[in-house]
Amino acid sequence: MTLATPIPSADRQQPATTPRRGAGLRIDHVSKSFPLKGESLLVLDDISLAVEPGEFVAIVGGSGCGKSTLLRLLAGLDPDYQGTLLHDGAPIDGPTLQRGLIFQDHRLFPWLTVEQNVEMAFTNTDVPAAERRRRVAAEIARVGLDGFAGAYPHQLSGGMSQRAAIARALVGRPDVLLLDEPLGALDALTRLHMQKELRRLWQEEGITMLMVTHDIEEAVYLADRVVVLEARPGRVRRIQAVPLPHPRQRRDAAFVALRDGLLADFGERGDEAGD
Numbered sequence: 001m002t003l004a005t006p007i008p009s010a011d012r013q014q015p016a017t018t019p020r021r022g023a024g025l026r027i028d029h030v031s032k033s034f035p036l037k038g039e040s041l042l043v044l045d046d047i048s049l050a051v052e053p054g055e056f057v058a059i060v061g062g063s064g065c066g067k068s069t070l071l072r073l074l075a076g077l078d079p080d081y082q083g084t085l086l087h088d089g090a091p092i093d094g095p096t097l098q099r100g101l102i103f104q105d106h107r108l109f110p111w112l113t114v115e116q117n118v119e120m121a122f123t124n125t126d127v128p129a130a131e132r133r134r135r136v137a138a139e140i141a142r143v144g145l146d147g148f149a150g151a152y153p154h155q156l157s158g159g160m161s162q163r164a165a166i167a168r169a170l171v172g173r174p175d176v177l178l179l180d181e182p183l184g185a186l187d188a189l190t191r192l193h194m195q196k197e198l199r200r201l202w203q204e205e206g207i208t209m210l211m212v213t214h215d216i217e218e219a220v221y222l223a224d225r226v227v228v229l230e231a232r233p234g235r236v237r238r239i240q241a242v243p244l245p246h247p248r249q250r251r252d253a254a255f256v257a258l259r260d261g262l263l264a265d266f267g268e269r270g271d272e273a274g275d
């Protein structure tokens with residue numbers, strides 16, 4: 001190979017790993033309440049949404065409208081809800097490596113190295129040690145963190161930490177990634193860069209992506225469809241298709257029109273634009 005590889009993760013096809021492929025998600029008449037001061041607070045009210053295999057869906061909505069609650073249900077972290085949740089046609093009944101989860105704050109353990117943090121994904125699995133090591137190294141390379149496997153989180157930038165968190169979610173070979181404001185804590189420039197990385201990851205891997213974001217422009221930049229939730233109780237207000245080719249140009253008239261249409265939708269509700 002004489003070709004230079006200037007962009008770290010652009011050519012990370014790992015022949016040793018099974019190709020990923022997106023799986024479908026189905027949210028069917030899902031409602032969720034939390035107990036509050038002896039009463040029941042309805043947080044999600046009859047949400048239905050089918051996410052197609054390999055689709056990128058963004059969820060936007062005001063603070064407190066239930067976005068994180070919905071992702072936690074989909075992750076299998078909370079079994080207490082009404083309705084049906086299916087992943088690849090099967091009921092969701094607990095966490096699994098098939099659904100990777102990425103949060104706004106990367107939630108890396110500060111006392112573990114990048115390598116050890118990524119390997120934490122295998123806790124309580126029977127994946128053999130040698131295979132763990134191989135897959136951990138492959139994912140660290142895929143997200144462009146070669147050379148930082150032994151670094152601790154405090155030695156990484158915000159973007160690098162978030163990439164480590166993405167590697168940890170990918171190491172389980174998920175067919176669905178659930179992302180809860182994954183770029184929300186990053187500065188504006190790093191955020192733009194990481195948006196491109198997420199897009200590339202999605203295009204290269206074919207994983208189904210369901211991403212919560214406060215940033216409507218980010219949603220229009222990345223998603224096939226943008227789901228707008230409204231609050232109290234959380235309901236689907238509108239689903240906006242984004243039929244624009246990638247890579248999307250933020251200044252394109254069609255892009256601007258879609259973004260402004262969604263922003264206007266938020267503007268009507270006054271306080272909930274989020275940005």
Ligand SMILES: Nc1ncnc2c1ncn2[C@@H]1O[C@H](COP(=O)(O)OP(=O)(O)OP(=O)(O)O)[C@@H](O)[C@H]1O
Binds near residue numbers: 061062065066067
């Ligand atoms: N464990 C819990 N117990 C009681 N109420 C909860 C719990 N988790 C969330 N809630 C309530 O559910 C509602 C939705 O919370 P959620 O975190 O899903 O909102 P969100 O849309 O993710 O908001 P944000 O954009 O601020 O992250 C809020 O009113 C919150 O107070």
Ligand SMILES: [Mg+2]
Binds near residue numbers: 067068069180
């Ligand atoms: Mg949230």
